Amino acid sequence: MSISASAVLVELNISVWPAAKIDREMTDKVNSDALAHRDASQTKKNLFAGTSLRKDIEKFAARVRLYHNQHTLPWADKGERLLPTRLFMEYKQTMNDYERTFNTMCDNFFVEYPRLVGEAQQNLGRLYRAEDYPDAEEVKRKFGFRRAVNPLPESGDFRVDVPRDDLAEMQSEFDAKFNERLADAVREPWNRLFTELNTISKKLTDVAGDEDSKKRYHDSLISNPLELCGLLTKLNVTNDPKLEEARRQLEITMLGANIDAIKEDSEARSSLKAKVDDILKKFEW
Numbered sequence: 001m002s003i004s005a006s007a008v009l010v011e012l013n014i015s016v017w018p019a020a021k022i023d024r025e026m027t028d029k030v031n032s033d034a035l036a037h038r039d040a041s042q043t044k045k046n047l048f049a050g051t052s053l054r055k056d057i058e059k060f061a062a063r064v065r066l067y068h069n070q071h072t073l074p075w076a077d078k079g080e081r082l083l084p085t086r087l088f089m090e091y092k093q094t095m096n097d098y099e100r101t102f103n104t105m106c107d108n109f110f111v112e113y114p115r116l117v118g119e120a121q122q123n124l125g126r127l128y129r130a131e132d133y134p135d136a137e138e139v140k141r142k143f144g145f146r147r148a149v150n151p152l153p154e155s156g157d158f159r160v161d162v163p164r165d166d167l168a169e170m171q172s173e174f175d176a177k178f179n180e181r182l183a184d185a186v187r188e189p190w191n192r193l194f195t196e197l198n199t200i201s202k203k204l205t206d207v208a209g210d211e212d213s214k215k216r217y218h219d220s221l222i223s224n225p226l227e228l229c230g231l232l233t234k235l236n237v238t239n240d241p242k243l244e245e246a247r248r249q250l251e252i253t254m255l256g257a258n259i260d261a262i263k264e265d266s267e268a269r270s271s272l273k274a275k276v277d278d279i280l281k282k283f284e285w
Contacts, residue, residue: 002154003152003182003237003238004151004152004153004154005085006084006085006086006237006238007073007082007083007084007085007152007237008082008083008085008088008149008150008151008152009075009076009080009081009082009083009149009150009151009152010068010072010080010081010082010083010091010147010148010149010150011079011080011081011147011148011149011150012064012065012068012081012095012146012147013144013145013146013147014061014064014065014102014144014145014146015142015143015144016054016057016058016061016142016143017054017139017142017143018058019046019047019048019054020044020045020046020047021044021045021047021129021132022042022043022044022045023043023044023045023127026043026045026127027041027042027043030043045124045127047120047124047132047133048116048120048123049120049123049124050119050123051116051119051123053105053108053109053112053116054109056105057102057105057106057109057143060098060101060102060105061102064095064098064102067094067098068081068095069081070231071083071087071090071091071231071235072087072091073184073185073186073188073189073235073237074181074184074185074188075181075184075185076181080150082152082185082237083149084234084235084236084237086233086234087234087235095147098145099145099147102145103145106140106143109143110136110139110140113136113139114136117133120133153174153178154178185237186237186238186240188235189232189235189236189243190243190246190285192228192232192235193228193232193243193246193247193250194280194285196224196225196228196250197225197250197276197279197280198280200221200225200272200273200276201273201276201277201280203216203217203221204262204269204270204272204273204276205273206266206269206270217259217262217263218259219259221257221259221262222254222257222259225250225251225254226251226254226255228250229247229248229250229251229254232247233247242283245283246279246282246283249279249282250276250279253272253275253276253279257272
């Protein structure tokens with residue numbers, strides 16, 4: 001099956017007003033008092049000190065971007081990423097929910113904006129400048145949640161009226177770039193799996209004389225790799241049998257692990273580490 005039938009391109013752009021300003025006057029004073037060069041430091045002020053309404057939107061946007069990156073594969077240098085069609089419905093539903101939540105948080109911020117600006121003078125003291133706060137309509141334009149889904153193009157899609165030799169050159173360049181991007185996308189699941197295995201191996205390495213080693217182990221030592229294994233079944237867009245074998249071996253290994261035994265028993269840790277290390281040695285990463 002063509003890769004174009006098993007994946008689409010998705011693009012996500014979320015904008016959040018930083019609401020931070022460099023205070024030139026305070027910057028000059030700090031550097032002068034320190035007998036430092038004028039560009040030695042900068043004093044940046046939070047326009048909404050004393051409230052987390054805007055900051056909460058920023059944190060939520062970071063959470064959405066993380067989900068987007070975890071459930072897609074690299075494609076373009078910036079912007080578009082590869083989404084396996086096996087993840088499409090889950091991704092779409094989750095993003096719909098995220099967008100509704102984002103818009104609700106923004107609407108709440110917009111309603112509270114006049115009050116927040118009124119409180120800013122007290123919260124910022126001598127750092128307050130009325131000109132730092134745009135009108136409400138301009139503020140609304142500083143926030144946005146935009147996404148797009150496009151089919152994965154193929155070289156045969158060229159429909160331009162150019163000489164045959166030039167068309168052939170364009171198709172050749174397209175194919176080369178397409179194959180380069182596909183190779184990067186295919187490598188990403190391998191990289192994630194290697195990183196997870198390597199992390200587990202390091203965590204299971206006992207340190208001589210460390211009496212509190214059991215405190216280092218949490219349920220996530222098992223749950224994180226199992227979640228990754230579930231995701232990799234859908235990120236394997238080329239149905240690479242070796243990737244599936246490596247994924248399955250990690251899944252079986254972690255399903256057989258017991259976090260209480262890992263915490264208390266050095267032999268349990270050593271045994272699990274040996275199994276993980278065997279997976280690392282078996283495949284070409």
